[in-house]
Amino acid sequence: MALLLILDRWVYETSLSTVRTILILYVDSNTVGNIASVASVDWGLAVQIMAAASIGSGLTFVPTTGQTFALYVGLLTLHAIICSVNPKVVARLQIPFIVVNVALCFVLIIGVPATTPKEFRNSAAYAFGDFENLTGWTNGYAFILSFLAPLWAIGAFDSTVHISEEATNADIAIPYAIILACSTSGLLGWAINVALTFCMGKDLKDIVASPIGQPMATILFNSFGTKGTLAVWAWIIIVQFDMGVGMLTTASRQIFAFSRDGALPFSRFIYNVNTRTHAPIFAVWTVAGASLLLGLLAFAGTNAISAIFSLVVAGQYFAYSVPITARFVGSNTLKRGPFSLGKWSKLVAAAAVIWMTFIIVVFLFPTNPAPTSATMNYTVVVLVYGGRHWFTGPVQTISDVDVDSQDTRSDVKGENDSTQEKSTA
Numbered sequence: 001m002a003l004l005l006i007l008d009r010w011v012y013e014t015s016l017s018t019v020r021t022i023l024i025l026y027v028d029s030n031t032v033g034n035i036a037s038v039a040s041v042d043w044g045l046a047v048q049i050m051a052a053a054s055i056g057s058g059l060t061f062v063p064t065t066g067q068t069f070a071l072y073v074g075l076l077t078l079h080a081i082i083c084s085v086n087p088k089v090v091a092r093l094q095i096p097f098i099v100v101n102v103a104l105c106f107v108l109i110i111g112v113p114a115t116t117p118k119e120f121r122n123s124a125a126y127a128f129g130d131f132e133n134l135t136g137w138t139n140g141y142a143f144i145l146s147f148l149a150p151l152w153a154i155g156a157f158d159s160t161v162h163i164s165e166e167a168t169n170a171d172i173a174i175p176y177a178i179i180l181a182c183s184t185s186g187l188l189g190w191a192i193n194v195a196l197t198f199c200m201g202k203d204l205k206d207i208v209a210s211p212i213g214q215p216m217a218t219i220l221f222n223s224f225g226t227k228g229t230l231a232v233w234a235w236i237i238i239v240q241f242d243m244g245v246g247m248l249t250t251a252s253r254q255i256f257a258f259s260r261d262g263a264l265p266f267s268r269f270i271y272n273v274n275t276r277t278h279a280p281i282f283a284v285w286t287v288a289g290a291s292l293l294l295g296l297l298a299f300a301g302t303n304a305i306s307a308i309f310s311l312v313v314a315g316q317y318f319a320y321s322v323p324i325t326a327r328f329v330g331s332n333t334l335k336r337g338p339f340s341l342g343k344w345s346k347l348v349a350a351a352a353v354i355w356m357t358f359i360i361v362v363f364l365f366p367t368n369p370a371p372t373s374a375t376m377n378y379t380v381v382v383l384v385y386g387g388r389h390w391f392t393g394p395v396q397t398i399s400d401v402d403v404d405s406q407d408t409r410s411d412v413k414g415e416n417d418s419t420q421e422k423s424t425a
Contacts, residue, residue, distance in 0.1 A: 031258055033315025034251035039291040040152065040308045041247050042079065043298070045240045046072040051214035052233050055221055059211045065298050072295050079244045080288040083252060084274070084281045090249055097242040104235050105188045109195050111232070116199035116223040127197040132204050136369045144362055151313050151359065154185045157320070175339040199223055248287055256283040303367055303375040310363040311379045317356035324349050 049071060050063040083090060133142045157178055200207065200219045210218040221229045259271035274281045298305040328349055341348055366377040 031251065031254045031315075033312050033319060034247065034254055035287055035290045036294060036308045036311035036315060037247045038076075038079075038244065038251050038287055039294040040312055041240065041244045042075045042291065043068075043072055043295060043305060043308065045075055045237065045244060047214055048217070048233070048237050048240060051212050051217040052230060052237065054212045055217065055226060055229055055233070058226075062211050063213065069295060069298055072298075073292060075241075075244065076288045076292055076295075079241075079248045080284050082245055083248045083284045084277060084279055086277050087249075087279055090245060093242065093245065097239065100235065101239045101242075102188070104232075104239060105192060107232065107235075109188075109191045112195045112199050112220070112223050115228065120199055120201040120222050122198050122200070122202065124198075126202065127194065130202075134204065134208065135367055137367075145365075145367060147359065148310055148313065148363060150186075150189060152309050153189055154182055157182060157316075171337050172339050248284065248291075251287045252280055252284040255287055256280040259283065297378060300373070300378075301375065303371075304378055306367070307378040310377065314360045314363050314379055317360050321353050321356045321360075324353055 046068050050068055053063065054061050131139065131143070133139050135142045135145065137145065196216070196219055199222075201222065207215050207218050212218045212221060217229065217233060220232060223229075224232060255270060256273075259267040270280075270282045270286050272280065272282050294308050294311075295305070297307060328346060364377060364380050366375055368375045371377070
């Protein structure tokens with residue numbers, strides 16, 4: 001919630017009055033991106049569970065779209081129930097799941113090369129130098145489209161900010177936490193991909209067309225066998241399940257903040273905290289409902305449901321690009337905090353906006369140059385909505401303060417603590 005308020009206020013104060021409201025709506029496409037994150041994580045989880053069922057059946061079970069969607073709805077419902085309980089309960093689950101996630105990465109990095117049969121092992125020349133294009137696009141464009149998976153995995157750079165109100169020395173700790181999270185994720189993800197590339201064999205079409213229905217599970221099946229794959233895959237499912245809880249928590253808080261500003265239909269209804277669980281239950285179930293609707297794309301085909309993955313990246317990148325651009329292009333009185341890139345700020349900002357703009361355009365294209373209704377990329381359809389008809393700007397909930405003054409920050413914290421104590425009482 002804090003990040004959404006900061007970005008909205010940032011854009012509102014640095015943009016021209018004629019466009020500031022609509023720009024803030026596009027900043028809040030981060031909310032759309034996070035809803036798509038919930039949908040993509042839970043859909044991926046449903047596919048993973050079905051892959052486990054296929055492996056357990058000796059590859060005789062092939063799930064239908066209807067069966068996968070039914071499981072997807074069940075997972076969304078379960079996640080919504082969990083996120084409707086006291087937030088402290090959800091918070092306690094994060095540390096053990098982080099430990100399991102990191103441990104699982106090392107299991108894959110070490111275990112896959114150690115157990116893969118010789119017929120599936122590849123040379124360094126193949127792993128680092130071979131390129132196969134299974135799309136209808138040119139090799140160069142197909143290479144760019146392949147960025148979707150890693151960019152989806154290392155997305156949601158702002159997630160750390162959502163706990164800034166509970167962090168010590170947040171104005172310095174949070175920026176470093178963002179850098180650390182992205183760098184470690186990138187490093188571990190790269191190592192896993194290298195291990196898989198050395199151990200997946202050379203028949204990529206067979207991996208994609210496997211009755212298991214999940215390429216990663218197919219590669220692990222070839223390396224670990226049935227029992228080994230199910231043992232490792234069970235932990236992958238557990239980690240993915242926790243990702244769903246985390247993303248639904250994040251998206252519901254953004255919906256809650258967006259509703260505070262009256263930017264959604266039924267905002268007064270959604271902007272409500274349950275007095276017993278202290279959770280924004282209506283926001284939680286609103287996100288779950290919106291994610292369920294996105295899941296209906298599965299019935300339009302595999303490429304259609306893949307749009308929710310590109311929507312995650314496009315929505316978040318658009319939301320990040322607008323305030324970065326407004327910061328340097330618009331007229332603003334914002335002052336630097338204790339963490340700053342200094343003279344590199346403008347160069348980094350320009351490179352970031354150019355890159356994100358390029359990727360947004362790329363991910364709006366279908367994976368086939370001659371798309372049909374089943375292979376069309378529906379990302380752009382989901383990004384368009386009409387909040388501009390009732391949204392008038394962010395609601396300011398605290399008075400203007402001098403951000404450079406440590407005493408002022410302490411006073412504001414004291415006022416907020418007092419207010420919280422009164423509302424609790």
